Amino acid sequence: MMRLACAVATCALLGACATSPGPSSSGEPVNNGAPGSDRYSMAQDTPPEERRDISQLPEPVPKNEPRSRYGNPDTYSVWGKTYRVLPSAEGYQAEGQASWYGQKFHGHRTSSGESFDMYRFTAAHRSLPLPTYARVTNLDNGKSLVVRVNDRGPFHEDRIIDLSWAAAVRLGIEDAGTGRVRVETISATPAPNTPASKVPTAVRAAVDSPPPNAASNTRLFLQAGAFQDRAAAERMQQTLLEQLGLGSEIRSTNALHRVWIGPYADDQQRQQVRQSMADAGFERPVPVTP
Template sequence: MKRLIGALLLILLCAGCGAQKRVIFIPKSSRKPVSSACKYTYTVSGKKYCVRRSYRGFVQVGIASWYGPGFHGSRTASGEIYDMYKLTAAHKTLPLGTYVKVINLENGKSVIVKVNDRGPFVKGRIIDLSYAAAKKIGMLRKGTAKVKIIALGKRVDHRYKPVPYSKGRFFVQVGAFRNKLNAYKFKWLVSKKGYRAKVVKLRGYYRVFVGPVSTYSKAERLKRELLKRGFDGSFIVSL
């Protein structure tokens, strides 16, 4: 009888639980401010990014893209020179120097790359692979692929400082030519449309740049404007 009464009381008590908020007790020792997860933060186009203190346990699924000739020879966020023929990548929040395994979920191919740069700052994309890495997992022609990222660790201890992405010297590349005369003809066409253009020889190509502008957000606006005016394939370059 006592057991029956106890069971009925338990049912009545639980019936009232549905209207109450669920409270989870967190031990005092584990209460830490959210900022403790960040080694440092940086801002691009008004959005703040938190660089993780550790790579441990990091797994991510999303869309990968790749970057190549336009950035070949430029300095990366880690201070290294970007080489499109090496297995590297850009990621927004993993510590620089972290090695990650990137699996192309569309064909099963995988590659291990070192994160030595920041990006991609395009909505919906989680990692930018070098030309060589993108080729390894068969996504060059399509340009993007759904991937899974697994952080493996840091084989080398890199000392680095956050790069001020919000300010700098940015250009928008609108064309690249093997022939110098064609590059200058195209530069003249761009100038006729009211833009300040220049030709720079870089890695065997005569590249036509518009700019410079002083912030990444201004470069983004300039790129969108140029795309609307018919300069297809325009992209931002930092020199």
């Protein structure tokens, strides 16, 4: 079956995204003659008919999983272009456009061999091993979410990840159809006794950027921005000090320089500063806990 995924003419195992340019929110037709397009009962993708409340849906917890038997060939081809699967997900970071997919593909097999569930926090990626866990951050609103990558796509060159409908809703990009995001792979949480120096960078990125509602006995911070250029991080640090009187620190991991404000004694204090920054015209910072 893995050989099947490598062939252009028989790429049904490459998942929902392999047969569609993107969700209907992009305004583009989805059945354009690509291999496998005719296996779906719907002509265009849509949000679910049953809009479930996903506000309390827990994020997937990264864990060590064996590679899927399907969807992990060294290379595969779609629409005449060959893609290479990365040998490892560790340290992967990218920024670009995200899209989403939903009702049309719900219940159909993904590239990993699992059924696609639009109500779960999953995603499709062209080159990450399946499965992989990644934190996706909406660069326009600061919302962040852990997703489990279990499918292939999107095959638009201007997009780097395809999110499930639920993930798109949580990140605030459902209505627009696409959004600017940062994708950072993360690994399973290390054992409590593991020395910090022994924790892989990708794992530390996950620990550095957990979801809100952290325990009250931990040190709480706000992340004002993350930059590949340290000079840009230093400019952000100076701006925060000059315009808002906020002290900050730069935490650098894997060539990414994060500007952190804090620590705060409790989440209420942190949220007040977060709102003050938004009121002052700054992009709303992301709650983080080391």
